Amino acid sequence: MKMPCWYYEKKDLKNTPSIREGIDFDTERRYRREGARFIMNCGTHMGLGHNTMATGIVYFHRFYMYHSFRTFPRYVTACCCLLLAGKVEETPKKCKDIIKTAKTMLPDEKFLSFGEDPKEEVMTLERILLQTIKFDLQVEHPYMFLVKYAKCFKGDATKLQKMVQMAWNFVNDSLSTTVCLQWEPEIIAVALIHLASKLSKFTVTDWTGKQPSHLRWWDMFVADVTMEILEDICHQVLDLYQQANNNAPPPSPPQLPPSKASPPMKRAHLMSPATKVDPTSEKHDGGAPIPKVVSTDGPYHAYPTSYMSMYSHPPPFSGAAPPLPPSVASIYPPSQYPPPSAPVPQHYTAPPIMPPSIVHAAPHTSNYYQPPPPGRQSYYPPPT
Numbered sequence: 001m002k003m004p005c006w007y008y009e010k011k012d013l014k015n016t017p018s019i020r021e022g023i024d025f026d027t028e029r030r031y032r033r034e035g036a037r038f039i040m041n042c043g044t045h046m047g048l049g050h051n052t053m054a055t056g057i058v059y060f061h062r063f064y065m066y067h068s069f070r071t072f073p074r075y076v077t078a079c080c081c082l083l084l085a086g087k088v089e090e091t092p093k094k095c096k097d098i099i100k101t102a103k104t105m106l107p108d109e110k111f112l113s114f115g116e117d118p119k120e121e122v123m124t125l126e127r128i129l130l131q132t133i134k135f136d137l138q139v140e141h142p143y144m145f146l147v148k149y150a151k152c153f154k155g156d157a158t159k160l161q162k163m164v165q166m167a168w169n170f171v172n173d174s175l176s177t178t179v180c181l182q183w184e185p186e187i188i189a190v191a192l193i194h195l196a197s198k199l200s201k202f203t204v205t206d207w208t209g210k211q212p213s214h215l216r217w218w219d220m221f222v223a224d225v226t227m228e229i230l231e232d233i234c235h236q237v238l239d240l241y242q243q244a245n246n247n248a249p250p251p252s253p254p255q256l257p258p259s260k261a262s263p264p265m266k267r268a269h270l271m272s273p274a275t276k277v278d279p280t281s282e283k284h285d286g287g288a289p290i291p292k293v294v295s296t297d298g299p300y301h302a303y304p305t306s307y308m309s310m311y312s313h314p315p316p317f318s319g320a321a322p323p324l325p326p327s328v329a330s331i332y333p334p335s336q337y338p339p340p341s342a343p344v345p346q347h348y349t350a351p352p353i354m355p356p357s358i359v360h361a362a363p364h365t366s367n368y369y370q371p372p373p374p375g376r377q378s379y380y381p382p383p384t
Contacts (some may be wrong), residue, residue: 056085073113145189167196191233
């Protein structure tokens with residue numbers, strides 16, 4: 001089976017099945033935010049790790065590139081994505097437990113979309129989800145790259161800690177946007193570290209493995225990334241906080257009762273994603289050059305994962321996210337989700353000094369390759 005490319009141009013995000021069926025662009029974005037935050041809140045309540053919740057949210061965003069919110073209620077889809085993500089990330093939860101948690105978090109008029117048999121509704125939708133994403137289950141997230149890059153930075157440890165904490169919160173909140181459908185996790189991690197460094201007034205001037213050809217710290221990890229790309233990602237994340245400061249949008253209308261028994265659901269169940277309109281089929285944008293990953297297999301150091309499974313904190317640095325500088329706190333508040341109630345164990349240790357032969361190892365050719373859509377340069381090098 002040919003694996004799809006999950007990265008889209010902005011014009012594709014304005015021509016989704018929901019928009020073609022009459023839902024305006026702003027409403028669809030709000031539905032995506034509501035679904036993503038529901039997955040995060042539900043997963044946090046159940047004690048799931050950040051990778052599991054992030055994987056579920058990515059499934060959610062990818063699903064609605066092929067299907068409409070009119071056909072599939074977002075909260076049923078969110079529970080289905082969380083169920084599948086738990087299996088993939090080896091933190092499984094029972095379907096009945098997810099539904100029970102959802103019922104406590106949703107008002108009665110929104111829980112109507114689960115129908116008379118919520119378990120059957122979610123289990124049926126899981127098969128449609130698997131067909132839609134074509135069983136492409138493995139998802140990488142910016143978290144691992146954020147920690148990897150931070151280990152190479154040099155400077156004041158306290159300021160570095162605050163900067164990485166802020167960047168981690170930005171990654172959390174970025175899941176409520178569609179940046180995961182536009183850029184690879186390496187690029188998102190670079191952009192949000194850049195944003196956090198600006199707001200925390202911590203400038204990365206020195207780092208492990210610095211070369212004369214490196215004008216900026218991310219040149220060691222990602223080549224050909226432009227400031228326009230980074231600023232675009234930053235603005236999409238900061239727009240969340242601007243919307244939070246404005247008047248709240250009207251509440252979503254009650255969702256229709258169960259979609260599984262309705263004709264649209266039956267048609268979608270019988271209809272393979274291969275027969276649907278592929279949003280990537282008309283991608284011929286020749287804009288900014290697409291960044292290419294530079295191999296860093298040499299200086300990479302494994303990071304232990306024995307930390308609490310909470311939402312808004314980075315593993316290697318302590319407790320709750322620090323407040324933003326007073327001058328921007330009213331414009332760019334910290335993460336929209338509550339900080340952990342217990343402190344996080346300290347795990348951060350400075351990386352050992354690597355021999356030059358390892359630090360500057362020859363580029364490694366990835367075995368993972370997805371053919372790019374028409375008009376877009378390949379991000380991962382093809383296998384040799």
